[in-house]
Amino acid sequence: MESIRDKVAIIGMGCTQFGELWDKSHLDLVVDACYEAFQDAGIEPKEIQMGWYGSRETGFTGTQLASALKLEYIPISRVENFCAGGTDTFANACYAVAAGVCDFALAVGVEKTKDHFGGFNMFILDPFDRTGVEWELPPASQFAQLAVRYFHHYGISYEEGKRILARIAVKNHHNGTMNPKAHFQREITMERAINAPMIAYPLGLFDACGVSDGCAAAIITKPEIARGLRKDYVLVKGLGLASGAGQAVLQPEYDFLHFPEAVAAAKAAYQQAGIQNPRKELDIVEVHDCFTITELITYEDLGLSPRGKGPEDVEAGTFTLEGEIPVNTDGGLKCFGHPISASGLRMIYEVYKQLQGKAGKRQVKNAKTGLTHNIGGINGFFTGAVAIFGAPA
Amino acid sequence: MVGITSYGAYVPFWRLRRSAIAQDAVGEKAICGFDEDALTMAVAATGDCLNGIPRENVDGLFFASTTSPYGEKSAAATVAVAADLRREIMTADFARSLRAGTGALRAALDAVRAGSARNIVVTGADCRLGIPGSAFERTFGDAAGALLIGDRDVIATVEASHSVSDEILDVWRPERDVFVRSWEERFGATQGYLPVVYEAVSGLLKKTNLTPKDFTKAIFYSPDGKRHAEIAAKLGFDLKTQVQDPLIHSIGDTGSAMPLVLLVAALEEAKVGDRILWVSYGDGSDAFFLQVREPIEGMGARRGVRAHLASKKVIDDYRKYLFWRGLLPTERRVETVSFVSVPAIHRGRDANLRLRGVKCRDCGTVQFPPQRVCTKCHSKDHFEPHPLSDKKARIFTFSADYISNPLVERPIITTTIDFDGGGRMQCYMTDCDFERVKPGLPVEMTFRKMTFRDGIQNYSWKSMPLRAPLVKEEE
Numbered sequence: 109m110e111s112i113r114d115k116v117a118i119i120g121m122g123c124t125q126f127g128e129l130w131d132k133s134h135l136d137l138v139v140d141a142c143y144e145a146f147q148d149a150g151i152e153p154k155e156i157q158m159g160w161y162g163s164r165e166t167g168f169t170g171t172q173l174a175s176a177l178k179l180e181y182i183p184i185s186r187v188e189n190f191c192a193g194g195t196d197t198f199a200n201a202c203y204a205v206a207a208g209v210c211d212f213a214l215a216v217g218v219e220k221t222k223d224h225f226g227g228f229n230m231f232i233l234d235p236f237d238r239t240g241v242e243w244e245l246p247p248a249s250q251f252a253q254l255a256v257r258y259f260h261h262y263g264i265s266y267e268e269g270k271r272i273l274a275r276i277a278v279k280n281h282h283n284g285t286m287n288p289k290a291h292f293q294r295e296i297t298m299e300r301a302i303n304a305p306m307i308a309y310p311l312g313l314f315d316a317c318g319v320s321d322g323c324a325a326a327i328i329t330k331p332e333i334a335r336g337l338r339k340d341y342v343l344v345k346g347l348g349l350a351s352g353a354g355q356a357v358l359q360p361e362y363d364f365l366h367f368p369e370a371v372a373a374a375k376a377a378y379q380q381a382g383i384q385n386p387r388k389e390l391d392i393v394e395v396h397d398c399f400t401i402t403e404l405i406t407y408e409d410l411g412l413s414p415r416g417k418g419p420e421d422v423e424a425g426t427f428t429l430e431g432e433i434p435v436n437t438d439g440g441l442k443c444f445g446h447p448i449s450a451s452g453l454r455m456i457y458e459v460y461k462q463l464q465g466k467a468g469k470r471q472v473k474n475a476k477t478g479l480t481h482n483i484g485g486i487n488g489f490f491t492g493a494v495a496i497f498g499a500p501a
Numbered sequence: 502m503v504g505i506t507s508y509g510a511y512v513p514f515w516r517l518r519r520s521a522i523a524q525d526a527v528g529e530k531a532i533c534g535f536d537e538d539a540l541t542m543a544v545a546a547t548g549d550c551l552n553g554i555p556r557e558n559v560d561g562l563f564f565a566s567t568t569s570p571y572g573e574k575s576a577a578a579t580v581a582v583a584a585d586l587r588r589e590i591m592t593a594d595f596a597r598s599l600r601a602g603t604g605a606l607r608a609a610l611d612a613v614r615a616g617s618a619r620n621i622v623v624t625g626a627d628c629r630l631g632i633p634g635s636a637f638e639r640t641f642g643d644a645a646g647a648l649l650i651g652d653r654d655v656i657a658t659v660e661a662s663h664s665v666s667d668e669i670l671d672v673w674r675p676e677r678d679v680f681v682r683s684w685e686e687r688f689g690a691t692q693g694y695l696p697v698v699y700e701a702v703s704g705l706l707k708k709t710n711l712t713p714k715d716f717t718k719a720i721f722y723s724p725d726g727k728r729h730a731e732i733a734a735k736l737g738f739d740l741k742t743q744v745q746d747p748l749i750h751s752i753g754d755t756g757s758a759m760p761l762v763l764l765v766a767a768l769e770e771a772k773v774g775d776r777i778l779w780v781s782y783g784d785g786s787d788a789f790f791l792q793v794r795e796p797i798e799g800m801g802a803r804r805g806v807r808a809h810l811a812s813k814k815v816i817d818d819y820r821k822y823l824f825w826r827g828l829l830p831t832e833r834r835v836e837t838v839s840f841v842s843v844p845a846i847h848r849g850r851d852a853n854l855r856l857r858g859v860k861c862r863d864c865g866t867v868q869f870p871p872q873r874v875c876t877k878c879h880s881k882d883h884f885e886p887h888p889l890s891d892k893k894a895r896i897f898t899f900s901a902d903y904i905s906n907p908l909v910e911r912p913i914i915t916t917t918i919d920f921d922g923g924g925r926m927q928c929y930m931t932d933c934d935f936e937r938v939k940p941g942l943p944v945e946m947t948f949r950k951m952t953f954r955d956g957i958q959n960y961s962w963k964s965m966p967l968r969a970p971l972v973k974e975e976e
Contacts, residue, residue: 240954
């Protein structure tokens with residue numbers, strides 16, 4: 109089995125403003141993100157040979173992408189993989205380029221959550237059943253169950269746990285203030301986060317990410333073509349994807365202290381990228397902070413913190429912009445927002461800009477290697493996605 | 502000798518303080534939670550009645566109610582499945598009448614006497630609605646009773662019965678209305694309840710050559726907590742020493758379930774040799790003479806009426822009560838799906854209604870819901886059924902949602918539970934004080950309403966903290 113490492117490169121990316129974009133349709137968002145990517149890459153839409161369109165609830169089939177951009181009769185596939193859909197959309201485009209079946213591939217993730225009342229569904233059927241028979245589960249509760257168990261297992265009091273989680277929210281809000289495309293661009297205090305209304309015990313309002321509209325796009329090609337187009341292209345170093353088979357709810361051994369799907373995806377991506385010590389070798393990390401507890405557990409899933417030691421690293425400021433390994437420099441899902449299938453590509457956009465040294469006020473010095481991480485679904489049925497990127501040597 | 506071989510009851514966890522309805526109203530009424538109805542209460546009472554009794558011994562189940570969830574479709578069949586009874590049994594619905602409970606009981610007695618069945622469950626439940634502000638709204642309460650009828654180890658033999666059928670419009674509910682109506686109370690009492698109950702009891706006494714003094718206890722259906730005392734006195738029963746408390750102030754008028762519930766309450770205190778007069782009312786009256794027998798001393802522990810009454814949460818929120826009964830419009834709620842699939846309900850009967858998981862024949866792993874390929878050893882289609890509805894479990898982790906559906910319940914608690922004997926399940930939790938919920942908390946399973954769409958009521962199981970100790974364990 110071959111590694112994807114250095115077989116494909118990103119030569120252009122685009123990302124819209126995220127937020128409640130009442131006056132934009134998903135087609136508007138696709139046009140805005142893709143034309144930014146075309147301009148960034150210096151290529152024309154007609155040069156795109158294959159497309160992948162990621163959406164969970166925003167338009168069926170690849171025709172949505174074709175019609176927005178007027179791509180003429182090229183192969184386009186729609187990808188749905190819940191909150192990991194953006195990264196999976198990107199990965200499929202990468203595999204086509206690596207296979208040599210096309211030179212220029214376009215990967216787009218978009219979501220108009222705010223065209224639905226309330227945005228993201230208040231209930232998810234278990235396990236993604238459409239018959240209405242299986243009971244509906246409030247999604248926030250899925251992640252809150254991990255928080256309850258994490259606190260219980262490690263003997264963390266409610267107050268202490270809330271403080272650790274609030275610190276993550278405060279960090280991401282701080283980073284969001286430096287990102288003009290973010291849904292939320294304001295600081296919050298620890299007190300405000302801790303005392304916010306409860307959403308899903310023990311998670312409060314500021315433990316939850318924004319529900320947003322948005323779109324992000326990437327243009328992928330071979331490294332040899334990329335070299336001729338720009339110096340600061342970004343190489344794909346590893347792509348990991350793992351799907352849960354219901355283990356968490358079928359097997360009492362599952363501990364609710366980690367996401368096995370994310371661990372498996374990270375293991376695959378690290379192996380491909382040749383990363384032994386992620387905490388030392390990664391310069392910037394974008395994680396799926398749908399809830400603060402997810403970010404905390406992900407530090408451990410990705411091997412940035414030892415098991416159970418995430419809280420200590422949070423207290424030490426390890427993951428702040430000035431810390432040992434900055435996480436969610438663009439504000440994360442918490443502040444950039446979370447248009448489901450766009451989020452993976454939005455994270456790649458941030459890593460891409462950071463590796464190019466174009467991240468403005470939130471630029472991480474000398475960033476050479478970056479990682480993105482998604483986790484989407486419900487307990488037992490998560491899809492984990494991890495992608496690793498590097499600047500060309 | 503044919504009679505009652507076991508009993509069980511169910512009173513909802515929730516009580517509405519009657520002063521929340523009207524300032525001068527006294528006591529509490531038992532009310533179904535937002536996820537309960539007559540059918541789910543009957544499942545709970547049946548489970549209590551069959552505690553420790555092999556389910557395969559049951560040959561039939563009769564369900565009595567005036568508030569069955571469907572106008573056309575058997576609820577008895579659903580109760581039987583939720584109680585995990587065999588398929589080759591007789592099920593029937595007794596409906597429309599406040600006498601449906603005793604009507605079902607007479608039919609069960611006759612079936613066992615005739616030899617067409619050995620053990621039949623008779624369960625009755627009602628969740629009736631009075632027009633907001635009406636006297637009915639204050640007096641009505643929700644509960645269920647269940648009696649097992651058989652001819653072995655009989656705890657109370659039915660020695661005689663006498664019935665009167667009477668046509669009268671004293672209390673009624675048209676087919677398409679949700680609220681029970683009545684003529685003036687004095688009309689119903691003087692032209693219906695009082696003379697008809699008198700006639701039925703007199704007939705029974707004459708038939709049996711007994712006098713009121715021969716009875717240890719007399720149980721009368723009571724429409725209001727008062728009229729039963731009037732008729733008891735007129736018949737010659739002593740209110741203080743002989744007449745069963747109709748539990749109007751603690752539960753309410755439970756309609757067709759009331760005779761069953763009150764009989765269970767009486768049997769809980771009965772001694773061998775006791776003679777019981779038991780009388781229902783509703784377009785006539787059924788009167789029974791029961792004799793308590795030795796096997797009552799060996800009967801297994803039950804929660805019955807007493808333990809359920811002691812386990813409660815009293816609310817003063819009348820608005821919540823109206824929401825729960827669907828009597829107030831609700832704010833828009835976002836639905837994931839716009840329909841409930843009948844074929845999917847049908848395919849999922851064993852999992853969702855019987856709450857049966859599977860146990861891998863190769864590695865022994867218990868799994869819920871049932872799988873085709875084992876989650877552990879990957880062997881294919883090699884499972885045996887594994888009932889979970891009667892198993893206790895412990896909470897592994899939980900959460901509490903405060904935003905998704907604030908109108909019916911806040912917070913909505915979801916649990917991941919591990920069953921005694923294996924198996925894990927993620928499910929909603931109900932009937933609990935959130936402050937008590939923590940990892941490790943013992944829970945039991947309870948049959949509840951889930952989604953209701955397009956006239957289809959979907960049911961399944963939720964976890965709840967152990968509701969109440971079994972009465973005999975408590976002592």
